Amino acid sequence: MTIKTSYKLAALAAGATALLAACAGGASSGADMNPAQLDALTHKIVQESFHDKGIVKVSEALASDPTLAACDAADVAGHPISPERAKELEALNMKTIRWPADGKYLGDWKSGEKIAQSGRGRTWTDTASTPNGGNCYNCHQITKEEISFGTIGPSLYHYNKLHGVTDPNSPQAQEMVKYTWGKIWNSKAYNACSNMPRAGAKGILTEAQVRDIVALLMDPKSPVNQ
Amino acid sequence: MHARSLCLAVLGTLALGAPALAQKTSTQAIEEYREMLQDGNPADLFEMKGEELWSKKRGPKNASMQQCDLGKGPGVVKGAFVELPRWFADTGKVQDLESRLVTCMSTLQGIDPKEVINGQWGKGERANVTALATWVGAQSKGMPFNLPQSHAQEREMYQVGKRLFFQRGGSHDFACASCHGEEGKRIRLQDLPRLSGNPGDGVGFAAWPAYRVSNGQMWSMQHRLNDCYRQQRFPEPTYASDATVALGVYLGVNAKGDKSAVPTIKR
Numbered sequence: 001m002t003i004k005t006s007y008k009l010a011a012l013a014a015g016a017t018a019l020l021a022a023c024a025g026g027a028s029s030g031a032d033m034n035p036a037q038l039d040a041l042t043h044k045i046v047q048e049s050f051h052d053k054g055i056v057k058v059s060e061a062l063a064s065d066p067t068l069a070a071c072d073a074a075d076v077a078g079h080p081i082s083p084e085r086a087k088e089l090e091a092l093n094m095k096t097i098r099w100p101a102d103g104k105y106l107g108d109w110k111s112g113e114k115i116a117q118s119g120r121g122r123t124w125t126d127t128a129s130t131p132n133g134g135n136c137y138n139c140h141q142i143t144k145e146e147i148s149f150g151t152i153g154p155s156l157y158h159y160n161k162l163h164g165v166t167d168p169n170s171p172q173a174q175e176m177v178k179y180t181w182g183k184i185w186n187s188k189a190y191n192a193c194s195n196m197p198r199a200g201a202k203g204i205l206t207e208a209q210v211r212d213i214v215a216l217l218m219d220p221k222s223p224v225n226q
Numbered sequence: 227m228h229a230r231s232l233c234l235a236v237l238g239t240l241a242l243g244a245p246a247l248a249q250k251t252s253t254q255a256i257e258e259y260r261e262m263l264q265d266g267n268p269a270d271l272f273e274m275k276g277e278e279l280w281s282k283k284r285g286p287k288n289a290s291m292q293q294c295d296l297g298k299g300p301g302v303v304k305g306a307f308v309e310l311p312r313w314f315a316d317t318g319k320v321q322d323l324e325s326r327l328v329t330c331m332s333t334l335q336g337i338d339p340k341e342v343i344n345g346q347w348g349k350g351e352r353a354n355v356t357a358l359a360t361w362v363g364a365q366s367k368g369m370p371f372n373l374p375q376s377h378a379q380e381r382e383m384y385q386v387g388k389r390l391f392f393q394r395g396g397s398h399d400f401a402c403a404s405c406h407g408e409e410g411k412r413i414r415l416q417d418l419p420r421l422s423g424n425p426g427d428g429v430g431f432a433a434w435p436a437y438r439v440s441n442g443q444m445w446s447m448q449h450r451l452n453d454c455y456r457q458q459r460f461p462e463p464t465y466a467s468d469a470t471v472a473l474g475v476y477l478g479v480n481a482k483g484d485k486s487a488v489p490t491i492k493r
Contacts, residue, residue, distance in 0.1 A: 032381055041382060042389040042472075049469030053462035061396045061461050068394040075392035075403060122397045122459045135398070138413050150413045152405065188399075197398040204397055 054124035067093060071193035086192040093189040096201040097182045105177045105214050106168060109224075112216030115209050116142055122204065132204050134184075134213055135197065142216065143223040152195060159217040160225045168218040180217055184210050269360060269437040269489035272444040276361025279354055285335030294330035296323070296362065307366035308486050311474045313377040320383045322474040323362060324448050325466035327355050343465045347449055352465070356446045360435045363488035371432060371481040380475065383468075387476025390469055391422060396459030402473070404458075406430075416493070421477055428487030431477040436490040445492075447474060 033041065050058050067089045074081045081089075118133020120126060137146060141155035159180075160166065165173045182189055185200030199205040205213070216222050280291045280303075296306035297314070311322040317329055331337040337351060345352035375381050394401040405413060406421040419425040425432075434447040445453075451470050455463055463469050 032378055033385070038382065038385045038389065042386045042393075045386055045468040045472060046390070046393070049463050049467035050461040051464055056396070056459065056461045058461045061459065068399060072389070072392050072394055072401070075401075075407075076389055123456050124462055125456060148414045150411070150416075152408075152411050152413070195404045197400070202397050202399070 055122070055126060055128050056124045067188050067192055074193065081192060089192040090189050093186045093192070093198070093201070094182070096198075097185045097189060098200060098207065099178070099181065100207060100211065105181050105211065106219055107208060107211030107215045109212065109215040109219040109222035111209075112212035112214070112222075113143070115205070115213055116216055117146070132209075134199060134205060134209070136213065139195075144226070145223060156217060157224060160220065165218065167220070173218075177214070177218060180214050181210060184213055267437055267489065267491045268442075269364075269435070269444060269491065272357045272360040272435075272437070273364050273489060274361075276357035276359070276364075279358050280361060285331065285337040287334065287336035289334045289336075291327075291330055291334060291358070293334060294327070296326055296330075303362055303365045305366055305369055307363045307488065308369045308371045309373055311380075311383070311471050311478060312374050313379050320377075320379050320471055320475060322447065322466070322471045323359050324355050324446055325471060327358050327362070328466060331355070345465075347452075348443055356435065356444055356449070359446045360444060360489050363435055363486065366486050367488060368485050370483045370485050371478055373475065373478045373482070375479060383472045383475040384479050386468075387472035387474070390473050391476055396461075398459045400458040400460075402454065402458070421480065424480055424482065424484060427485040428490065429484070431474070431481045432484045432486045433488065433490045433492070435488055436492045438492050440493055444489075 046062060050062065052058055070081050070085060070089060080086075115134045116136035118131075119135045119138050121130045121132030136142060136156075137149045139150040139152040141149040141151075141157050144157060156162075160168070163176050165176050167173060168177050179190070183196075184205070186198045187194040187196035188198055197204060200207070200210055217224055219225070280294075283290050293300045295301075295314075295316075296303065297309055297312045298306050307323060310326065311320050313320045314326065314329075319325075321329065328339045328342050331342070331351070331354075332339050341351040342355050347353075348356075373380070375384065391402045391406075394404070401407075403422060405411070405418050409420045411418045411420075419430040421430050431447070434450045435444060436450075437444050443449075448465055448470060451473060452463060452465075455461075
């Protein structure tokens with residue numbers, strides 16, 4: 001049975017339950033829905049409640065996505081997804097990472113700092129031409145100078161030292177440089193239910209912007225590593 | 227003068243240069259600033275406007291709102307706020323404070339719900355609902371939240387609200403839970419309450435409607451949820467739609483026993 005059909009069936013069941021409740025004359029009795037019926041009711045309510053606004057379209061913003069669906073369901077159930085399922089989803093996300101064609105991973109850290117500071121872009125009050133920010137400081141400490149930082153993600157201050165990197169151009173550092181690029185491009189390739197956006201994979205940041213953020217984190221001259 | 231003393235306090239802490247200490251102190255400075263403003267919360271003006279709108283004869287039916295049933299019987303306002311959203315027999319739906327006010331404006335006064343639902347924040351009939359919600363909310367100040375969960379639809383809406391709270395989406399994969407799922411987290415310097423559990427007196431669901439100093443606007447819970455979804459990069463939830471009501475049930479039930487501080491004052 002496809003997901004769509006099961007949704008339809010569950011929606012029918014949900015409708016029948018609602019009808020029964022209505023026929024009971026508003027009494028508080030009536031069997032409660034099972035989890036599948038509640039999922040279907042939620043789906044129906046989401047479809048009816050949200051509308052396109054500005055650059056944000058329902059069809060894109062709420063499109064089904066196996067990674068998000070699995071993580072959402074785990075959160076609702078109150079336990080993490082299984083390690084096997086996590087591996088499958090991480091592999092799926094890994095495939096979306098576009099590595100730099102010219103093999104150049106580090107750009108300009110000064111530009112990276114500006115991108116890390118900006119939380120702009122992709123809301124219904126932004127325009128398509130608004131340059132997207134990385135939203136990095138909203139969740140991470142990055143430089144020592146910027147004290148207005150969030151704490152949802154780990155501190156990235158002294159990034160190289162924390163990750164055992166002295167020279168990002170050295171062969172030993174290549175694995176960590178690639179990880180840093182990949183994590184920014186698609187965080188879910190390394191942690192299926194990460195809170196972090198998939199900046200490259202979802203087209204939030206360009207390849208050049210990702211390169212500049214990698215430099216902010218890994219360039220020995222960046223204030224992050226001072 | 228308040229603003230200036232806040233700036234001085236913040237600058238003073240910046241000069242210390244010890245990040246952890248500076249953040250703690252600037253957070254405290256903002257907290258003190260809020261306390262100072264609490265003495266003269268501009269929300270009072272919206273509360274007064276709401277009180278006036280409740281008894282004023284308006285709309286095509288030239289009637290007041292005084293017979294509006296907010297869940298505790300026609301005209302009973304005290305204690306209604308801390309039991310909403312709840313199920314209503316006449317509409318057969320679970321409704322939050324604002325959607326219920328829209329129902330009363332429609333049935334009692336003959337005001338078209340579309341004027342509110344398709345309206346703009348801070349304007350026309352939608353602004354009137356915000357003022358009414360501020361006044362109604364204020365009549366339950368200090369009372370503990372105690373949403374009913376005896377009707378099957380109320381329990382269903384809690385479960386739907388829970389699913390919405392954890393629903394990732396938009397270009398950035400953000401859910402309500404991305405910011406409000408853990409204790410003691412911040413966005414920049416803004417403290418975030420954990421709303422998947424009980425956040426405590428006057429926090430989260432127990433804090434809105436609130437007057438927002440940064441933009442000089444009175445924000446209802448509908449407005450708060452709307453702007454959360456904007457920042458989540460979600461599409462817009464329709465005013466008083468079932469998704470917003472379900473989230474209200476989830477947040478309100480989680481806040482059980484927390485005392486309402488409405489109307490509050492915010493950044």
